[in-house]
Amino acid sequence: MTANPNAQSAELGKALDEERKRRAAAEEENRKLSQELLQAAQERQELLNLYVASLRLHSSLDRADVLAGIQEIVINIIGSEELGVYELSEDRKSLRLISAFGLENDALDRIPLGKGPIGQAAQKGEAVVGDTADDSHLTAVVPLKVGDDLIGALAVFRLLPQKGGLLSANDRELFELLGTHGAIALHSSSRAGGNGSQG
Amino acid sequence: MMGRKKILVVDDSSTTRMLEQMILAKGAYQVVTAKDGEEAVRKARVETPDLILLDVIMPRMDGFEALRRIRAADVKTPIIMVTTRGEAVNMEQGYASGCTEYVTKPIDAVELLAKVKDCLGQ
Numbered sequence: 209m210t211a212n213p214n215a216q217s218a219e220l221g222k223a224l225d226e227e228r229k230r231r232a233a234a235e236e237e238n239r240k241l242s243q244e245l246l247q248a249a250q251e252r253q254e255l256l257n258l259y260v261a262s263l264r265l266h267s268s269l270d271r272a273d274v275l276a277g278i279q280e281i282v283i284n285i286i287g288s289e290e291l292g293v294y295e296l297s298e299d300r301k302s303l304r305l306i307s308a309f310g311l312e313n314d315a316l317d318r319i320p321l322g323k324g325p326i327g328q329a330a331q332k333g334e335a336v337v338g339d340t341a342d343d344s345h346l347t348a349v350v351p352l353k354v355g356d357d358l359i360g361a362l363a364v365f366r367l368l369p370q371k372g373g374l375l376s377a378n379d380r381e382l383f384e385l386l387g388t389h390g391a392i393a394l395h396s397s398s399r400a401g402g403n404g405s406q407g
Numbered sequence: 408m409m410g411r412k413k414i415l416v417v418d419d420s421s422t423t424r425m426l427e428q429m430i431l432a433k434g435a436y437q438v439v440t441a442k443d444g445e446e447a448v449r450k451a452r453v454e455t456p457d458l459i460l461l462d463v464i465m466p467r468m469d470g471f472e473a474l475r476r477i478r479a480a481d482v483k484t485p486i487i488m489v490t491t492r493g494e495a496v497n498m499e500q501g502y503a504s505g506c507t508e509y510v511t512k513p514i515d516a517v518e519l520l521a522k523v524k525d526c527l528g529q
Contacts, residue, residue, distance in 0.1 A: 283420070
């Protein structure tokens with residue numbers, strides 16, 4: 209019996225179509241898996257950043273070391289080499305610069321509470337991140353609070369060029385961590401009498 | 408069974424050393440650390456690591472100088488610069504001084520691990 213060439217051709221075409229569909233489905237599955245893997249890697253990185261930052265902040269009761277830790281987190285994990293850490297004065301009327309990296313503006317040494325973007329954000333007790341509407345290259349102001357009690361502020365200026373001017377969701381989480389855990393670590397080190405104040 | 412690859416992590420920031428150690432833990436590497444360029448030059452000879460991750464801005468001796476001294480001592484270990492210095496001129500300086508790869512901070516764990524594996528031929 210001779211096979212019908214037309215029927216054979218139709219069957220071959222059908223098989224090829226099914227193979228194409230299987231391949232397309234496999235490629236789609238691979239694409240989804242790759243995306244999930246990338247997402248998992250991203251989430252792992254973010255958790256790792258937060259974990260390391262938290263560990264660093266609470267690894268010391270020495271005030272200078274806590275301030276160094278805050279600097280290291282901003283420089284190496286968030287990505288900015290211009291920052292200042294401020295402490296609220298005893299009369300609670302001004303912010304005094306106690307630790308800085310890459311700042312050259314003397315006017316930033318002492319800031320009246322409520323004045324300028326740094327003083328205002330501190331007074332309100334609300335972080336301003338990425339939208340400071342200011343020409344001083346200010347990227348973020350994070351009030352340092354122990355509970356509801358303001359003890360100072362962190363000001364972060366220009367980001368590293370490779371950041372492309374962009375803050376990630378993880379950067380914002382790190383700012384939040386610095387505002388709470390950074391404040392607690394700084395407060396604890398001051399109470400423990402570790403090394404006095406700087407600046 | 409082959410021994411674990413040894414990686415020398417050099418950075419004056421304890422935050423970065425901790426972060427890199429945790430990233431490398433995923434690859435089951437043995438990690439030794441140094442806090443500045445001088446210690447890096449010494450440990451590059453004494454510890455004979457399979458790979459060095461080297462920061463640039465450090466006290467006492469910066470990463471570029473440490474790199475030059477390590478190469479001058481005929482240590483051919485692959486070296487990845489890991490630094491905040493992301494300008495092209497810095498990268499050129501790194502490669503001219505003998506680094507194998509150049510990675511900028513903030514560290515991307517996936518990128519770093521890929522370069523580590525590449526440098527170790529894994």
